[in-house]
Amino acid sequence: MPWDQEKIKSVLPHREPFLFLDEVIMIEGSQKIVAVKRIAKEEEYFRGHFPGNPIVPGVLMIEAMAQASVILFSLDRPHIAETEPDYYLGKVKADFLAPAYPGDQLIVEANKVKFLDNAAITDTLIKVNDRIAAKANLVFSIQQK
């Protein structure tokens, strides 16, 4: 069952302008999810990244992959997610393979590597037009309040 952005907001603490997922289009248990982020042509950050040559910043791709990872974690550990913990990205090993531009649609995939109650590892990637634009191994901590 796909998730709309309201459902995403029920799990992620992020809000505009720092919410980088529009919908979740596929869920495979707690092993994998696929989400979508549509890049608007008028995103504010394109004014500076870069003037006359707008490209989606790689750090924002990582953020989208991290947010997809948090959703995947919430499916694996709903009892932890329900406590609305803080999620801290601790380590990123990323490759950027192709640029994304205004108007592109990012297909954001997160795969479970290892989840514990207080830490998680995912393998993630972003595709643009069926081409891998970025991939990253993410390690993050989960701190219950």
Added chain:
Amino acid sequence: MSNNIEEEIRNMVSEILEVPVDKLTPEVDFFQDLEVDSLKAIEIVAAFEKKYRIIVPEEDIPKIRNLGQLIEYTENITG
């Protein structure tokens, strides 16, 4: 347990923790002496699982506090 596997585990932990191999004695405590946090701990577990193609039950993780215990754990599960 062969010295080879012992060396493999020591090298793997050394690389993840960024601690020289010669400082990783069997008794040095991961958490108190090397300040291993939850992120480093899960990295060690994931690397260990990948290398030996096993799943470490979550309840076993807090019991493994040093290299000696990790080697002993490996002995038990790999026979």
